[in-house]
Amino acid sequence: MSTLPFPGLAELQRFMSELIRAPEGVAAGIQDLISRGLLESDDLSYAIDASDRLAPHARLDIYASMYFFRLLDCLADDFPKTKERLGDAHFNNLITDYLLAHPPSHYSLREAGRALPGFLAGHELATTFPAAGDTAQLEWARVDVFDDFDVSALDRDMLLEGSAQEPECFSIRFIPAARLVEVDSRVLAQWDSPEDAFDPADPGEGTVAVVVWRKGFRVLHRRAVEDEARCFAALAQAGVTLPELAEMLLKPDASAERTSERFAALLELWIQNELLTDARS
């Protein structure tokens, strides 16, 4: 029976938090704390009551399991295609490693997966599952726009009216619920045809830009069209006037007519997609 004094609240919480989040489980976590000189022995009875049914470490294990599986379930919900590609066992291992590197700190579970795409891209699983990080990146972008700010999208009439009334200062921007991500083209192909196996030997087309956005309450994505990726940052961060946008589209080797056609086509696409808003909104 341990004779250690009962710890203060802060110390008790630190010790419980470490053990509940221990990647190999509470028993291994206890040994780790002992090896680091933070715990004298594996006898936790000075802090946690034992009973006939469960020892103190087994009681902590209940909390440890809830911690891991709640987050695993949440991340599986946010990254279903990533999980499908990796398989249950690899996904489980990935999340174990991820939670060690990025323990949740935000008050909302919704934020738990924010760093997962980048983490997966640098994880050893990325060698076995090329572009899995890109799949996760596309999935996270879709999660991220789902509940981003609501603004009114510009329709054709509003655009014409605004540009006619204030041709030099009327500026447009993308709605907040829009992202541009760059992913391996095979990720996009497999998203559209999930029955096709991901062929690591097929190099695909390399990296492609993908626009992810919310139209009403529907989250959509599509491959970016010519010039769109180039304009995206400016239109996402701040407003641009139509003359500024036209200038962005200017290419030294393109005729004015061709530039004008591309300008009109892009505006038409963005209006149909409900991607544009008045920069003042």
Place this chain on the structure above:
Amino acid sequence: MSVQTLGHGVGLRRDHYDQVLEGETSIDWFEVISENFMVRGGRPLHILERVRRDYPLVLHGVSLSIGTTDPLRKDYLLELAKLIERVEPAWVSDHLCWTGVGGHNAHDLLPLPYTEESLAHVVDRVSAVQDQLGRQIALENVSTYLTFAGSTMTEWDFVAELARRADCGLLLDVNNVYVSAQNHGFDPLTYLDAIPTDRVWQFHLAGHTDCGTHLLDTHSKPVCDDVWELYRYAVRRFGARSTLVEWDENIPDWGTLEHQSELAREHTDAALKESGDVQ
């Protein structure tokens, strides 16, 4: 604060949005998880506002972490205040627990030792939160799977004293009382008898899972007979209070959940008759 008795409600979950928005329901009110709606826009807030138009709402948080030794999160309280302003809930509640420390959030309802140190700590923080929000809050007793060697008082004495000292309300989760009583071998009636009646704003009911060595508060099943019996005892003692059925895992179809709420209403009526306090 005197709180209105809202009747019988259920937790609003995504699986049931369509039924709630489209159909006539027998549900009197809804409770939502606050953090799920601390978002910038999109469908969640749209749904919340639609539901709020037709029903009273209660905001129930899971990340206030009132018992942590970390500082109170100002960003969290600001977002909560914005949500309160947006939906004007009947009241706001969270859990008597801590969810993490050192900047981490385990998203788990972790137990506190029942000591004078913990009590003073939580009382101070509840007061600070109530000051910041400009309103009283209610705290819910959580299911626990361990007890601390250093606790110097019972959970029910801790809860009762907290409510008095912090001048806050209580969300009495009857299933949690039952689960903890089974896990730690105390009499759940002793617990209920110790809680001051005027502090209880709301009851929670839910199903749990028997794991052999312990009961787990899974919210994955119908309310069991023992918990219905305990609920009737609670109604006889505290009178009719706003009662909510929670179901968060293996979420059933809307009809099944609505039926659980109807059962709660029947048990309430029966208990009130038993106590001669028919309303």
